[in-house]
Amino acid sequence: MISDLILTNIDAVPGRQIVEHYGLVSGSTVRAKHVGRDIMAGLKNIVGGELKGYTELLGEARNEAVSRMCAQARELGANAVLNIRFSTSSVTAGAAELYAYGTAVRVD
Amino acid sequence: MADLIGLILNLGVPLAMIAVALVSGRMIESRHYRSIREREATLLRLPAIPSRAWDGAREVAEARMVTGSVVVSSDYFRSLLAGLRNLIGGSVRSFETLLDRGRREAVLRMKEQFPEADVIVNVRIETSTIGQQTASRRQQLGTVELIAYGTAIRYVGTPPPSL
Numbered sequence: 001m002i003s004d005l006i007l008t009n010i011d012a013v014p015g016r017q018i019v020e021h022y023g024l025v026s027g028s029t030v031r032a033k034h035v036g037r038d039i040m041a042g043l044k045n046i047v048g049g050e051l052k053g054y055t056e057l058l059g060e061a062r063n064e065a066v067s068r069m070c071a072q073a074r075e076l077g078a079n080a081v082l083n084i085r086f087s088t089s090s091v092t093a094g095a096a097e098l099y100a101y102g103t104a105v106r107v108d
Numbered sequence: 109m110a111d112l113i114g115l116i117l118n119l120g121v122p123l124a125m126i127a128v129a130l131v132s133g134r135m136i137e138s139r140h141y142r143s144i145r146e147r148e149a150t151l152l153r154l155p156a157i158p159s160r161a162w163d164g165a166r167e168v169a170e171a172r173m174v175t176g177s178v179v180v181s182s183d184y185f186r187s188l189l190a191g192l193r194n195l196i197g198g199s200v201r202s203f204e205t206l207l208d209r210g211r212r213e214a215v216l217r218m219k220e221q222f223p224e225a226d227v228i229v230n231v232r233i234e235t236s237t238i239g240q241q242t243a244s245r246r247q248q249l250g251t252v253e254l255i256a257y258g259t260a261i262r263y264v265g266t267p268p269p270s271l
Contacts, residue, residue, distance in 0.1 A: 007173040008259040010160050010230045015168030046129050048183025048206070049136040050213070051251065054238065055179045058253055062175070084173060086255060088236040096238060 005070050006080035006107065013080050016107040022076040026101035027068030030091060031061040058098065062086065065100040078104035125184050133183035137205065144212050151219045156228040156258060163227075167264040174228060175257040176217030179238065180210040207235070207252065214256040222260040231258035 006013050033054070044051050073081050084102035091097050162168075182190070186202035193200045211233055219228065238251045
């Protein structure tokens with residue numbers, strides 16, 4: 001996760017003081033799998049194991065959600081996001097929503 | 109003759125799939141477990157703990173969030189076995205090992221994002237089922253995403269890790 005902001009999932013930035021608080025920021029993305037990956041995954045389902053295509057897809061989608069969250073935080077003038085949580089929900093059979101949220105703050 | 113071919117197709121294809129799944133599923137699993145054990149041994153010095161506390165007395169050089177995720181699916185044979193298991197109840201061993209190695213893999217990938225850290229605090233592990241459109245509903249159970257995330261902390265003045 002490459003970002004100029006400091007991201008943590010605890011309620012502080014270790015070694016830094018919080019000077020300003022901007023409230024909740026969040027980012028989400030809904031992704032659908034494409035057919036090629038679906039077919040490959042279907043085949044892979046026979047033998048089991050890791051479905052690399054899906055791992056990549058969801059990883060990219062989560063990064064997208066985080067970068068949207070970061071964009072929102074940057075707009076507010078924050079330089080760190082604390083207490084980040086992720087959640088995943090499948091909207092329909094073919095698509096999943098990835099959601100990231102946290103508290104935007106400024107640290108010294 | 110046409111009946112015979114039909115019979116072979118109807119019975120043979122699922123049987124062949126079961127056989128392929130049984131053999132390669134086992135192979136993939138034991139290979140995966142071997143790789144997990146090796147990597148766990150090298151990353152043993154980096155503890156991942158679910159508590160939020162870190163050593164406040166020491167100066168922190170860097171702290172950042174790390175994540176690791178993996179999507180795993182069960183094989184055809186296991187899904188079948190689990191379906192049978194549904195009739196009598198009890199623990200479904202084949203899915204237990206699948207989730208176990210998925211979770212350990214996710215934790216390992218999380219650690220590999222920042223192997224120089226001293227500790228990863230507030231580790232959370234989440235499991236979500238990926239809705240998959242397949243012909244049989246039973247197979248839907250088989251695809252699961254496991255995510256591990258936490259905050260990696262590196263203290264000032266710790267000796268460089270011997271990786």
